[in-house]
Amino acid sequence: MNRPTHAKAAAPAIELRDVSKEYKDVRALDGVSLSLAGNRIYGLLGRNGAGKTTLMSVLTGQGFHSSGEVAVLGGNPYENDRVLSRICFIRESQKYPEDFTPLQAFRAAALFFEHWNADYALQLAKEFQLPLKRRIKKLSRGQLSAVGVVIGLASRAEVTFFDEPYLGLDAVARQIFYDRLLEDFAAHPRTIILSSHLIDEVANLLEHVILIDRGRIVLDDDAESIRGSAVTVAGAASKVEPFVAGRTVLHRETLGSLASVTVEAVLTDAERRQAADLGLEIAPVSLQQLVVRKTLAAAEEDSATAAATVMEVSR
Amino acid sequence: MIDESRPIFLQIAERIENDIVEATLAEEAQVPSTNEFAAFYRINPATAAKGVNRLVEDGILYKRRGIGMFVAAGARDRLRARRREExxxxxxxxxxxxxxxxxxxxxxxxxxxxxxxxxxxxxxxxxxxx
Structure with a gap:
């Protein structure tokens, strides 16, 4: 892929500075700062209720934020047509007028999206075996998701958000989505934000990963740097513990005299040999495993801080 | 095909190296484009490009502007020598x-x-x- 090198591409596509959002007594976003360069595929990962959808709503001008600054393609998206006409947001349960057919939904999209490609939409609809003239209300859940995926891809918007776009899509349809996304992204580079629970499925598509947990950014790094950034060391506890001493522990399991400890570490060849000599096993950690460990570690840290606060208050 | 727990660009570089060592990719032969690699292995195109560029920096592949990437002369011998050492x-x-x-x-x-x-x-x- 050739990245455009002209100056325009250098400005971040999305920028958030210390953005928070409160619903009554819940902090949905808590001091989020991000700077996302254009023409990349980002994975927005996190548990249910972590703040992914809230973040995307703020970025697409569909919700207010309580404090902080938001810029998408250089402007505040809220009620800003100059920005909104260049972004596309496909929600998990996207609503369309019930009496529309997919074909009518596509025609409506054509009016809205500057770079809409009608031929491409029809080609995709065919691949997803979407009945073009059936009313939306008669479509299955998977077919409804396919309508969203087709609109998201064919819009060719400068910034496209897919929020868990595949409810009801079977494995074959999801694979078609991933393949077409990669292919069309290569031909028409643009910024894609893909929110997903199916981390193993999408991991290889992503260039950059953002992990959010309870409104806070836990991880913001290139997927390639994350891969191989942690290892699991297993063996006799008496040998594992000295080996992992001083490293950030993400997870620890013990069974009798055996221990298995996941640490953040890129081991050198010398360290790997040392581990082998000690009879330790070194196992790689996948992106999905790492995301799970990071999320749980963040939660643990939080409850530890909370406990410390409680203790201080009660003192 | 792709091992999820190691940087993918390294795996792409290794696969190309392997093809050169096994002479599946002859010297002076054109290697697939990064977009072709991306589509074939179902990976991000930037990741594929990183793997290919690593071999360009290493002198194993070279770029012909506007045409594509090619296997450098002497690449196979160099790779085999390196692998013998390891x-x-x-x-x-x-x-x-x-x-x-x-x-x-x-x-x-x-x-x-x-x-x-x-x-x-x-x-x-x-x-x-x-």
Whole structure:
């Protein structure tokens, strides 16, 4: 892929500075700062209720934020047509007028999206075996998701958000989505934000990963740097513990005299040999495993801080 | 195909190197474009590009502007020399370690290697032996 090198591409596509959002007594976003360069595929990962959808709503001008600054393609998206006409947001349960057919939904999209490609939409609809003239209300859940995926891809918007776009899509349809996304992204580079629970499925598509947990950014790094950034060391506890001493522990399991400890570490060849000599096993950690460990570690840290606060208050 | 727990660009670079060592990719042959790699392995195109660029920096591949990437002359010999250096550590050391663990003596081990080497010679010689 050739990245455009002209100056325009250098400005971040999305920028958030210390953005928070409160619903009554819940902090949905808590001091989020991000700077996302254009023409990349980002994975927005996190548990249910972590703040992914809230973040995307703020970025697409569909919700207010309580404090902080938001810029998408250089402007505040809220009620800003100059920005909104260049972004596309496909929600998990996207609503369309019930009496529309997919074909009518596509025609409506054509009016809205500057770079809409009608031929491409029809080609995709065919691949997803979407009945073009059936009313939306008669479509299955998977077919409804396919309508969203087709609109998201064919819009060719400068910034496209897919929020868990595949409810009801079977494995074959999801694979078609991933393949077409990669292919069309290569031909028409643009910024894609893909929110997903199916981390193993999408991991290889992503260039950059953002992990959010309870409104806070836990991880913001290139997927390639994350891969191989942690290892699991297993063996006799008496040998594992000295080996992992001083490293950030993400997870620890013990069974009798055996221990298995996941640490953040890129081991050198010398360290790997040392581990082998000690009879330790070194196992790689996948992106999905790492995301799970990071999320749980963040939660643990939080409850530890909370406990410390409680203790201080009660003192 | 792709191992999820190691940087993918390294795996792409290794696969291309492998094809060159096995002479599947001849010297001066054109290698697929990064977008073709991305589509084939179902990976991000920037990741594929990183793997290919690593080999360009290393002088294993070279770029012809507007045409594509090609295997450099002498690339195969250089890669084979490098792999021979790593051979003892990567393959012999674990082999000997495991043999010791199982109580296989040096004589038995060399006999096993010899018979395996002879038995497989015909099938692999074409591309490997000089």
């Amino acid at each position: 051979f003892a550590r990567q393959y012999v050391q674990p082999l000997v370690q495991e043999a010791r663990k199982l109580g296989i003596g040096i004589k038995q081990l060399t006999d096993m290697i010899e018979s395996t080497y002879t038995a497989t010679q015909d099938t692999t010689e074409g591309s490997v032996a000089q």
